[in-house]
Every structure is written in structure tokens, then in C-alpha cells.
Amino acid sequence: MTSSPIPPSAAFHAEARERLTALTGRDADFRPGQLEAISALVEQRRRVLVVQKTGWGKSAVYFLAAHLLRRRGRGVSLIVSPLIALMRDQIAAAARAGVSAQAVNSANAHEWDSVVEALAADELDVLLISPERLANPRFRDEVLPGLLERLGMLVVDEAHCISDWGHDFRPDYRRIGEIVRGLPTEVPVLATTATANSRVVDDVAAQLAPAGDTSDQQVMVLRGSLSRDSLRLGVLTLPESEQRIAWLTQHLGSLTGSGIVYALTVSQAQDLTRHLREHGHEVAAYTGQTDPDERQQLEAALKENRVKALIATSALGMGFDKPDLGFVVHLGAPSSPVSYYQQIGRAGRAVDSADVLLLPGQEDVRIWEHFAQASMPTQQRADAVLTSLAEHPEEPLSAARLETMVEIRRSPLELLLKVLEVDGAVHRVRGGWVSTGQGWQYDAERYDTILRLRRAEQQAMLDYERLEPGQCRMAHLAGTLDDDAATACGRCDTCAGPWYPRQLDQDSVSQARASMDRVGVEIAPRKQWPTGLAALGLSLKGRLGPGEVAEEGRALARLSDLGWGPPVREALQSEDAAVPDQLAGAVVRVLSEWDWPRRPDVVVSVPSRRHPQLIASLARGVAQVGQLPYAGALEPVEGGPSSSPEANSAFRLAGLLGRFSVPEQMASQIQGAAVLLVDDEVISRWTLTVAARELRGAGAEMVLPFTLGMRG
Known part of the structure; x- marks a missing residue:
């Protein structure tokens, strides 16, 4: 969906160059393609996609176009950009060119009211927002409608994010396509990026086209060489x-x-x-x-x-x-x-x-494979969210409250909500989220393709x-x-x-x-119950009691560590077996360097379905080296934990409470003792927290957690 640029007039060139000199602070002329893009936006009111290498001057194009449009009586230009760190510099540069610009983003919440007032008084030439603002109920419902009515130009910076195929796809960006389709054809639209292959270019260009328009002349693509000579x-x-x-x-x-x-x-x-x-x-x-x-x-x-x-x-x-x-x-x-x-x-x-x-x-x-799948929604998770919203039609549910109803951690939950919103299944309002009643179906073909x-x-x-x-x-x-x-x-x-x-x-x-051979990572003890447990039928809230908390623990290494991370990860991902000798030696070093508040008296292990041999051999080896008795493993109750280690805190805890017990023969060995509690891996810390609570409740004076690996 491309067309060739129309050469600008000499008068327009002179006017634009005078503004460029003001913007840069020196006598300057345009790089190839810059003037053509500005002319297409200002003189022809076109929809333009600029794909140019970093440093080419894409921001100069949209600031100068915004200024020249205002000179011609057009309204404020809206620039949607994820570059919050650059916004201050961009606003200062715009001011040098005589462009009045302000920003609304997560980093300047204290300035929002004054920005909105300036916008209402038509004192701004440019408003910069982060894409997340489009989902903010106040901005979406109170500011955006009036802004769109008198919009001079829409700019989408880092436009590869619009595309599902883009390397930095963000659900918030998909809302922009809806805004573009609703704009009158005479409102110019500019999309810019330095990183897009042909597939992404075609996808973005299609989303910039006016609704229902299938001609190949509506979106002008200006694409330069991406080679960087420097x-x-x-x-x-x-x-x-x-x-x-x-x-x-x-x-x-x-x-x-x-x-x-x-x-x-x-x-x-x-x-x-x-x-x-x-x-x-x-x-x-x-x-x-x-x-x-x-x-x-x-x-x-x-x-x-x-x-x-x-x-x-x-x-x-x-x-x-x-x-x-x-x-x-x-x-x-x-x-x-x-x-x-x-x-x-x-x-x-x-x-x-x-x-x-x-x-x-x-x-x-x-590492690539982990991140490749981390942002993908699933039908099961979407159904859980939509069911919870449908069961509470009388009130919006915040992400924090939803977290107590669905077995999803906060970050992936918030990402899923954004996906569901842009797909029309949920709507964000003040106070949280509501269901639209439209439902959602996992598009297997789409996500498999991605x-x-x-x-x-x-x-x-x-x-x-x-x-x-x-x-x-x-x-x-x-x-x-x-x-x-x-x-x-x-x-x-x-x-x-x-x-x-x-x-x-x-x-x-x-x-x-x-x-890299350094060993020992601190495991901070959980001291606070997660919020919202009442929704799961649990009365726990606030801080854990002083007789329930574990001491600070140790892990041999984080799984992502450059040194001991790889061998620990291999042991945890391999078929269950005794602790490798290499790790056993490192474990001894961790224990010898641990400045414990009290030397352990007895070793206890956490029961495991995945690594029973690994944990048992680790616990016995630690006991042998320290010349301590090994009291065995806690007993699983009703099959042990019923929640996934990947679940959010509330669900993970609910699936752990009451799922461990202290065997009768162990109880006598831990009375008044400092217990070294051994597990394979710490993910959420709730397993160690619940196991330590059981041991403390059965008479242990102190619980010192120890694991081979730690996520993070």
C-alpha cells in the first residue's frame, strides 16, 4: 500500500527549512526523505509510514509537521511513543522550534492536571503520550474524545509495535489501529520506525489505511537504507x-x-x-x-x-x-x-x-525460548478471567482482586487483560475491569504463526x-x-x-x-500473607506470627547466574538422580560460609514428586557433612501441594496450606531445634514458608531453608 511522494513546492521547502534551523540551532537542510514526508503530511494530509535507520531524524519530521499544521489552523498533534525517557528531551527540542509540547505518561502523574488544562485551552501544539495512556479510563473517556475531534495529526512512534509480527509487540499499541480507522481521511497520520522487515511494513501500512479503503495510494511508505556507516x-x-x-x-x-x-x-x-x-x-x-x-x-x-x-x-x-x-x-x-x-x-x-x-x-x-512464549495468552487463563468478571457483574474488579480469583501471577495477568481488552472481551473502567460479554477464543493459528x-x-x-x-x-x-x-x-x-x-x-x-565460582544466594523469608485470601476461603491476613516465620535461607545459585546457574539448572531439568559430585562440593561451601544465627541441630527435607532422589541425597549429604541427624521428609497430605509453583501467591499458598505434616517420629527430633530445611528449588518461597510454619508449629525453635536453585 505505497505511492510515490509528490515534490514539495519551493515556498514550502523554504518555510520548512526555516523551522528546521530553529529546531536544530544551526543552518541545516533536510536529509533525503524528510521534506517529502513533511510535505505529504502538511500539504497533502496523507498517511505516511517512515522506515529509516536510527539517527535519521524521524522526530524532526513529526515536530516540524505539527508546527506547520498549526500554522495552517489545524489542531493539536498527538504523538504516541513508548520512549518516556526521551520525552523531556523532545519537549525541550520542540520548544526551540517554537512548538509548544507537553507529555502525559506514568513518570509525570503530578503534571497531568496542568497538561489537560493547557490542552483544553488549546495552548498545546503537540501532546506526547505513552501507549498505556490509551487504556487509562480517565484519559480515554474524558480527554481523548475531545482531542480526536480537533486532532491536527496522529503520530505513532516505534510503529513496529503495532504489528503482531513486530519484535516488540505490545497489546496497548493495538488500540491505535482502532483510532486510526475512526479518523477522518483529512487527518494526516505518521508512523515511524527504524526496525521493520517487509512483513511488518506491510502489516503496519494496512493498519494505517482508512477503514474500507483498499486502494494502493492511501499510505505512502518512505523507506531508506538501514545500513549504518558509523x-x-x-x-x-x-x-x-x-x-x-x-x-x-x-x-x-x-x-x-x-x-x-x-x-x-x-x-x-x-x-x-x-x-x-x-x-x-x-x-x-x-x-x-x-x-x-x-x-x-x-x-x-x-x-x-x-x-x-x-x-x-x-x-x-x-x-x-x-x-x-x-x-x-x-x-x-x-x-x-x-x-x-x-x-x-x-x-x-x-x-x-x-x-x-x-x-x-x-x-x-x-533464554530466547523462555521469553518467546512468556507473553502468549492461553484459552484456559482467558476463561478463568472472564468467568470471574462474569460472576461479579455489579462491580469492576481490579487486577489485585482478580489475582485472588485466578491462578495467574500479576504481570502475566495484566498483560492478558490488555490482550482481552483490545480483542473486545473486557473493558477497563475506573476501579478495574468488567466483562463485555463477548467472550474470547484463542486464535491458535495466529499465535502458532507468531x-x-x-x-x-x-x-x-x-x-x-x-x-x-x-x-x-x-x-x-x-x-x-x-x-x-x-x-x-x-x-x-x-x-x-x-x-x-x-x-x-x-x-x-x-x-x-x-x-563466578561464588556460591550462596540469600532467600529472604516471607513475612506477610498475600492479600485477598478471604476470596479463597482463608482467614489469614497481615503479618505471619513470630512463631511461624522462617529465618533467612540460602540457595546454591540463581538459575540465571553465569557461574553455578548452568550446572544447577541441568541437575533440576535432568532425570531425577542423586546430587552430582560437582554440586555436592559447592553445597558444602555454601553451608561453611553461611553465617547462621544458630548452627542447625537436625536436617529435614521437603517431599518432592519431581526430584525425590535429588532432594533425599542432598539432605543426607548435608547431614553427613555436618554430622547432623537426618529426620527424613515432611509427609505429604492428600497427595501434597495442589497448586502450581507458577501460580500467583494467593493460589499457590491456598494449594499448600495443610498439605504437609510433621511425622510423629520427626516431632521428637525437632523439639527446640534449629532445623535445616532442604528443598530442590525456590520459586515463590511459599513452599518453604508453609513447611517452616508446620515445623515451627510442631516445636522447632528455628527453620533455616536451603535449596539448590533459585529462580530470578
């Missing part, structure tokens, strides 16, 4: 985690300027940050668990070159802009070339050269890693985005040979191995 790409394959960490420790300081080191998981980012700091590098961790205020401080530190690098997960993504970012290194590969291109696009925007290096890991594929495409993207990432000399990495990467015009860059390691040092100092490898 980036020097490379892949260094090192078989062991300690080698990759050693390479970073040894060579991070020699990389030009400051940059970003991406890791695939939170624990990897934290572990790598700790190791690099211990060896003299000024770095900081930036993850989804980082407090919002701290995120802003860390972003400022990197922009001002006060740190060499942020060690980040994908939480540091599209919204970060540092034009002179000198390098991006990945410790482990993203799951698709599209995601990889998006992240490396942070580098080299305003410098002639920036270095991009991938250090792939053997664990990458396992999963199949994600796995194809995973294979494409593996293909990128394995290119032979002479197969240009930049051309290959651009080709995965269907940029067939890309030519060999002459700079990457397959074109010009490795540009990065490949030698490893054995002392650095030994230090990395020692760092």
Missing part, C-alpha cells in the same frame, strides 16, 4: 562464560568513549557489574529492577561520561539517546536480528565510528553469528530487515578481519572463574 561490527565466540567476562575485564577500558554492555538477564547484569567494579572499571547496573529515579541518574551519568559503561538488560532500550555513544557490547545475543539492530542503534549516531561486538553464549537459545516466526528470527540471529569471512555483517543484518540494497561495509570483522583483540590474559580468566 558502526564497526564483530562477533567473538568464546566457549566459556568466564572467558567472555575476562575479555570484558581485560579490554573494556580500551573501547572508545563510553557505552553500553547488554546482558540477557538481571542477575547476569548484576554479577557482571560487581566483577567489573571489583577490577577497577567505573560501571553500573541498569535493569528492569532499577528504581525509576535511579534510572534517570544512571542515564545522566552515561551521557556525561561519568561511567565507562552501563551494564544493562533490554530495559535500557529505545528511549535512551546519547549521540556520541562509543560502543555497544552484548554478553549473550538478543533473540532476533531486529532486536539486535535496535539495541546497537544506540551507538554511533553523531560520531564517525563506533564499535559493536557480540559475545554469544551457549545459554542464549534457552511463535514460528520468533523461532525463525532466533535462527537468523544464529546465522548472523556464524557468517564466514567475506559475508558482510552489516549487509546481512540489513538484509534480515529486507533492505536488499545494502552493500558490504568494508569495516566489520568478516569484511576487514577482526578489529578487536582476541587474546585473553590467563590471570583475567582465573579471576573471572573465581568470581
